[in-house]
Amino acid sequence: MTQAQADLPPIETLFNPHSEEYMTDPVPGCLALLKRGRLVWYEPWQAWIMTNMKDIMQCWKEEYLSSDFYDWEFAPQRPPEDQWSNFERAMIGHSLLADHDHHRLVRRVTAPAFSRNVVDKIQERIEPDVKKLFDDLGQPESFDYITEIAQHIPFISITRMVGIPEKYWPDIRKVILTFTETWNPTISDERREAARQDSNRAIDIIREVIAERRAEPQQDDFLSTLLRIEADNPEFEEWDIVTLILALVGAGADTTLVAQQWSVYSLLKHPEQAEAALATPEAFSNAFSEINRWGVSSKMGFARYAPADMEVLGHQVRKGQMILMMPHLKDYDSDYYPEPETFDVARKFDPDVLFGYGPRYCIGAALAKRQLYLTLTELFKRFPNVSLAEEPARDETDHNAIVFKQLRLKTNL
Template structure:
């Protein structure tokens, strides 16, 4: 037995020192994250029946080489992969879509749709959603205090995604459950009953996306995301309607739950540290860097990025069985003083090189710039409306979210 193995044997079981569902983790995740990192670069976590990759260099290499699968149905505990004849909307999206399809098709999709995420398009989306955000603040008026989460943050993902895609307001009620629940469908920790419930909600929501696409075929709109996608479809025979649908789902997956968390933690951080507001909000570019620092400082992640072993294989010196879950957890190092000097300090000018907040390599989130822009716009509006705003109270944290530490409320005093 090596010295390292002997030391590990004397340590308490990993589940005794690392439990992201616990109140202890919710209130102070730093100690538990560091305890997990100290176990090594690749460790097995029994409660999740998953391997955890902890080192940022290894994670970047995994993203770059793509030697693990992103396909949920490759998971050893996934329901049986249905035959293509039995696919519903959900299966067509999850099995065949460009997020988990073969690498060549994924690269094709990224190449042909990249113009739809250009700087000009992002500027146009900001112009389109700005009146809706103004309307939110106008309806609020000038209260002495308010809960930012219920009054603002919960509305932003829905406004942004529906305006971006071009979903008519008459369909908003039917699309909304899809936005709220899609990311939960591939969470490996939920019950099968809950998975089936959200699967059916997704089936209904995708039906409505099909209706919207057909309407847009009949009446294209300039600078509308769906119209742009339909133009790409007409010019590329390998790009199909299902690629359009799954890109919409990708935007939902990246922009719904994630955006809600980003909204509350960004406002909390900049309200708690008023000296950081001006350098963070100087421009969309400065906010892009500030956002990475806010997410590092908040350390609100729980699970990371799910991957699956496509075959029996060796990973970082460990034998991994086909189908086993591997979680890439780049957030674990965010409070490591070696990588981030004075990690407890919020410094929006901190340098990130590389910045892996939205992934890395071929799987880097194609909508990252769009997500940060709507966040920048909303927070800028908040501080313009209420320049003297401050925390009314320290928010209580909520451990119930499956993927992130949330805030139960974010009460702000306007001091108007």
């Protein structure tokens, strides 16, 4: 460390994603962290933070760090296979955290399940449910978008897309949203273990649904497609199906709920751009990248782990240490984006790294954006003069993102 760096205040005094200051305005903290260096030690989390976008993209592309939760120095000891619970079977050796070769196999064989044609069919399947949500809402003077609409969308989408029968939904809804907490370094061991047990119960339900679908395979949904892929590819097995569904339901539901809030909030703060943003699914795809850039809702990043003692960006990193890649730090960097304070749904993103980059690019990105587009177009169709009823208060209890306690809208009918 140079003398100039030693004289700087501890980075945790400038960057604290769980502080009221960050929730109110995350930009100063993100810029302070970005400017501190390409790899920064963050004492509160006992983790390194990778700040530079070029370095992050190279790490995504080359995969020189581990994605395996059990390689983290603070993870519970990796149990022997004869003691694995559902959680271990999903997290060890399968599609979420698989070795490079198997992960590429999973992506290759499942690509047809995420094609444009499939996404179009999924939209047709969930559109009646979205319309019913708004029908049930009626024409109130005002309403909370989160409780009335946003909280229901991820579950509707997954129910129709994956093909999980609605009879299972009350049980799986209770346990699936905590999946992303199982590898969060900022929460207590007790909370992480509770999330692990929730994941075990969710996987029991998913496997029961898979068994039912094997008995009645001729259904036009994502799960039936995966079962056909399994039949044609010996190296693709049931646990790959489980982890794919777990990723879509767990991580997808969590992030989609955040995206719903920020998409509505951003467009209502800039109503003159709503029409352009929602002109077509392709226009919204680009607008959604701007919504995420402008909102800076992230608190953390993408977790990776050092597979051995190694040098990373000029620093000695010990085996097992976490390295958090934080691509959102660039979002208000004027060297990366011209006029970053300006919200512009036509802003060019090249490359667009919102959903990752390289081999680990989020395979469900198109699905996530399409369900958002469908819901927002319905909102503005029903309430063309909709506006914010008040500036929403931030919810400090969310472990992963800046979210709102409520998002009250005036319909102005």
